[in-house]
Amino acid sequence: MATKTEAVSIWDLPVRVTHWSLAVLVPIMWITAENSLWYWHTRTGHVVLALLIFRVIWGFVGTDTARFASFVRGPARVLAYLRGDYDAKREVGHNPLGALAVIAMLSVIAAQVGMGLFAGDPYDGATGPLNALVGVGTADWITDTHEWFVYVVFGMIALHLTAIAIYVGVRRQKLVGPMVVGKGEVAAGVEGNSRASLGRFLGAAVVAVGVAVWVWFGAWPLG
């Protein structure tokens, strides 16, 4: 049975750049920490922070498939999806189950980056820029948690890669290509993603970078 398909846009450029940047930078965060390269760990961490802030803003003002409101579904839809009531050729964007994974992935990385901002000890090497905002005991607890929480991040990545392997290998869905080039094959007549607005992109990017820079310099007047 050959359904007639055509290529439509699925993921906008900002979503793809954010995704692949995280795919590269999260391992770099771990490697720099393992090798005590704190100069790079703290700086790269702020790039990750900016990416996360951007992705969250983009989740409200971005294209259709980037918006949380378009892909985060209630339990009924997730259950329906699990029962097989979903046609990947007729839907563009995250499926209801994958949507939960997106939220979980962003939350786990955000928690890790958030802890990093407070971690460290001023007399014992590098510190996050907000370290002085919390007490010594709190900072110590956050630092310890930040150290083991990386395994939660790894677990989430492992889940992500396993899911992709299953979808690609067993269900024969082409997931990786669209995340690279943006387009993917869907049933003829199914509408693709909306177009990205340059103005909204620039607005989101400026806010994201601005907040990350503000945090880097100690989050005045909080700091």
Added chain:
Amino acid sequence: MTRTAIVRLIAATPLIALLGACSGEATEDAGPEEGPAAGGEPPAEIAQRQDNYEAIGDSFKTIREQLEGEAPDMAAIQTAAADINTRLQRIPDLFPEGTSMEAGYDTEALAAIWEDPDGFAEATQNAIAASEEMMAAAATGDAAAVGEQVGNLGLNGCKACHDKFRVDDD
């Protein structure tokens, strides 16, 4: 970047392999190619000094935490200050030659420790001296004086030595 760092970086690049193993510790102590310790145990002093510094850090944090509160527990501060002093005096025995990071061990101790033994001895003595001043301040029961010594010990003791003799590139 140091050589170990590069070796580890290369070893760590296939993150997926790590995820398959599902345990970060695997790479930590994996390679037989990592260091002269291949096949044998690393010198016990490495773990001993790491535990020692960890304990010094804990006692130092105890003091700083007490000072953050309304009514610092002077007895706890005195105990912690004495503990720091005792442990700092063990440092000279915990750095046998050839146990640097450059020698391939899983440590942040730089070869500079043995290249500049006088400098390392001086840095250690500075820290011990600062810890004695801390003990004296704690004995007076004056929280403000202890607070001053936190800065002195932290900057002139701990940090001054870390900056020269420990991997620390922030």
